[in-house]
Amino acid sequence: QEQLVESGGGVVQPGRSLRLSCAASGFTFRTSGMHWVRQAPGKGLEWVAVIWSDGSITKYADSVKGRFTISRDNSKNTLYLEMNSLRAEDTAVYYCARDVGGSPFDLWGRGSLVTVSS
Amino acid sequence: EIVLTQSPGTLSLSPGERTTLSCRASQSVSSSHLAWYQQKLGQAPRLLIYGASSRATGIPDRFSGSGSGTDFTLTISRLEPEDFAVYYCQQYGSSPWTFGQGTKVEVK
Numbered sequence: 001q002e003q004l005v006e007s008g009g010g011v012v013q014p015g016r017s018l019r020l021s022c023a024a025s026g027f028t029f030r031t032s033g034m035h036w037v038r039q040a041p042g043k044g045l046e047w048v049a050v051i052w053s054d055g056s057i058t059k060y061a062d063s064v065k066g067r068f069t070i071s072r073d074n075s076k077n078t079l080y081l082e083m084n085s086l087r088a089e090d091t092a093v094y095y096c097a098r099d100v101g102g103s104p105f106d107l108w109g110r111g112s113l114v115t116v117s118s
Numbered sequence: 119e120i121v122l123t124q125s126p127g128t129l130s131l132s133p134g135e136r137t138t139l140s141c142r143a144s145q146s147v148s149s150s151h152l153a154w155y156q157q158k159l160g161q162a163p164r165l166l167i168y169g170a171s172s173r174a175t176g177i178p179d180r181f182s183g184s185g186s187g188t189d190f191t192l193t194i195s196r197l198e199p200e201d202f203a204v205y206y207c208q209q210y211g212s213s214p215w216t217f218g219q220g221t222k223v224e225v226k
Contacts, residue, residue, distance in 0.1 A: 035215070045155075045163065045206055047215040059213050095162055104153035104210050106174065108162035 002026040002107055004096050009112030012086055020112055022079040022096030027107075030054075030074040033099040036081050038092035039111075046092075049081065050099070064090075086116045120145055120209050124218035130226040133199055139192040139221045141207035146187045151211030154183055154192045157220075158203045166205075167192060197223070 008020040022034070036048040049060045049070040058070050069082040079096050093113050097105035121144040131137055141152070150170035155163035165174040167183035170190055180195040194201055202225050207218040 044220045045157075045208075045217040047217065050213070050215070061214055099210070102151075102210070104151075104165055104168045104208065105155075105163070106165050106168075108164075110162055 004098065004107055004109035006094065006096055006109045006112035009094065009114045011115045011117060013118050014087060014116055016086055017082070017084045018086065018114060019083070020081040020094055020096075020114070022081075022109055024077045024079065024098075027098075029077040031100070033101065034070075034072060034079045035097045035099055035105060036068075036070060036079075037095045037097055037105070037108075038090075039095070040089075040092045043092075048094070051079070083114070086114075088116050090114065091116045119214055120147065120212060120216050122207050122209060122216055122218035124205075124207060124221045126221060127219075128222045128224060130224050131197055132226045133197050135197050137194050137197060137223065139194075139205055139207075139223075141185075141190045141192070141218050143188040143190070143209060147190075147209045148211035150186050151209055152183075152185070152190050153208045153210060154181075155206045155208065156201075156203050157206065163206065194223075 003025045005023045012018050035050045038046050038048050051058045051070045067085045071080045093111040095111045096109045098107040123142045125140045152170045154167040157163040166177050171183045182193045204220045204222045206220050
């Protein structure tokens with residue numbers, strides 16, 4: 001069945017880096033736009049970044065622009081989020097989500113918790 | 119950036135009741151690119167409604183969406199025990215994609 005599985009979360013000190021991965025299966029990954037969405041503890045959903053199906057276009061929320069990089073490897077059916085210069089306010093569950101051509105997010109992973117703390 | 123404001127913040131209701139959730143946008147949402155999601159504690163969001171009024175695959179018909187432009191609503195015609203959750207609206211018509219702050223539907 002269609003599935004997204006995030007990995008790579010954990011506890012990291014402020015200012016350090018972390019890379020999240022999202023493994024896709026059960027659907028044609030290379031034709032899907034992909035997003036990262038995060039949710040701070042007890043808070044609402046915040047869109048983080050998007051990458052077009054062919055990787056040609058990426059966009060970011062202002063809160064992460066210049067620090068986070070979204071990328072993908074269509075040969076491995078995997079989405080990535082490289083997070084640099086992490087701050088306490090980046091602490092959240094990070095979800096990857098699918099967007100099939102300007103559509104809403106119809107498939108979500110279970111999320112990966114990132115905790116930024118000294 | 120399109121800001122989405124949901125109201126009320128919390129609804130305290132009983133199973134079997136009917137309820138309406140509101141989502142107001144700071145500017146017109148293009149082509150009714152407005153979605154609703156349900157999120158239960160510890161779970162990922164689940165798509166309920168897209169295009170303001172179309173139900174996603176497998177969503178029961180007690181869920182319905184309406185609206186256009188800047189005002190949208192989600193109606194649950196008869197609350198089932200599994201419907202107590204947090205509901206978010208989202209606009210996906212323009213970047214940055216944005217979510218409302220959520221409405222919690224809790225058991226009275």
